Amino acid sequence: MREFENPDHWDAAARHYEKTAHPFTARYAEAAVARISLGSDSHVLDIAAGTGALALAAARTGAKVLATDFSPGMVARIAATGHPNVEAKTMDGQNLALPDGGFDAVFSIFGVIMFPDWRKGLAEMARVTRPGGHGIVATWQQRGAATFLLLGDIRRKLFPGRDGMAMPEAVGVLSDPGNFAREMILAGYRDPRIEPVTHDYELDVGALDDPDTLFGMSPDWTSLNDGEKAEVITEVRQMAGERSVLPIPSTALIVVAQR
Template identity: 75%
Template sequence: MREFENPDHWDKAAGHYRQTAHPFTALFAEDALARVALTPESQVLDVATGTGALALAAARTGAQVLATDFSPGMVACVAAAGLSNVAARVMDGQALDLPDAGFDAVFSIFGVIMFPDWRKGLAEMRRVTRPGGYGVVATWQARGAATFLLLGEIRRTLFPERAGMAMPEAVQALSDPSDFASALVAAGYRDPVIEHVTHDYRLDVAALDAPDTVFGMSPDWTSLSDAEKAMVIAEVRRMAGDRPMLPIPSTALIAVAER
């Protein structure tokens, strides 16, 4: 089992994820929501919710939202928001404990792409989408995003002989829009529309004083020696120059398909 397939890993990371990744992924969640019209009557499911960037944003439309994740720690973060129209449940997105065709819109923002059986995850999303409803899935391009993207680029520059972190299978498989569309159709959705969306991750250069808080979730970081880590930090500081924030342009693919 790879680390990101273990719920214990995400339980331990939940607090850090909420502080660092959530504000960034929320930008893409808002983009995904803008592509589907929700009302207070809408029933919405967020699969692999993480700390709830999509679920909490969807709740602001008045929709009734169910947020699910296999990590109890992540689910607890969503529940802690205390919103009356958001329920949060621990659940495996590859085998949703939910009836067929119960939701008007089913989202997964950088969630299903982490599943060992991501095809089953897409099929489960489709199963619980009502006829005429929508499935919305976001994935990264092949080399990831934010600090993972930056670290991979720096490693390729500084240590070209060193193999980098393998991205989840789905990120590789769905990084081409035509392949992404085909996968959604194979899952049972129809008429997928896929768009590139880019936002900057703004890396606080001051945070490099404690680099494990910046890069610590990545095997590309933990596999380095102390001397190599120091080289990486020096390169990030060089790239930032006098700027207090280093922008890292990160591109996602957001797909909307109908059942």
């Protein structure tokens, strides 16, 4: 089992993820919510919800949201927000314990793309979307985003020929908009519309003083020896120059499709 397919990995990372990744992914979640109309009569499902960036954005429209994740630790972080419009449950997105057609909008923001059987995840999304409702999925482009993107680029520069972190299969397939549209249709949706959305991940250069906390979730970091890690840190500092924040432009593809 790959690390990102293990709920224990995400349980351990939940608080760190909420602090570091959640504010960044929330920008894409808000972009996804803005692409459809939601209101107080809307029923929304968030699959592989993480710490709830999408669920909370959807709830702010007045919608009633069920947030699901296979990690109890992630679900606990969502529940701790206490938002009255959000219910959080531990659930496998590849086998949802939910009836057919129960939701007006079903989202997965950088979630279903991590599934071992991501096509089953997309099909489950379609199954629980009501006819006329929407399925919305966000994926990273092939080289990833934020610190993962930065580390991959630096590894290729400093250590050419070395294998880097293997991205999930779905990221490679869905990076192509034509493939993305085709997979949504095969899952049971229609009329997919795909748009790129780019935001800068703002890397606090001061965080390089504790690089294991900053980069520790990435195999591109943990697979390096101490000398190689020092080379990476030197390269990042050189890229930043006199700046206290290093922007890392990160592009996602967001698809909106109808059931």
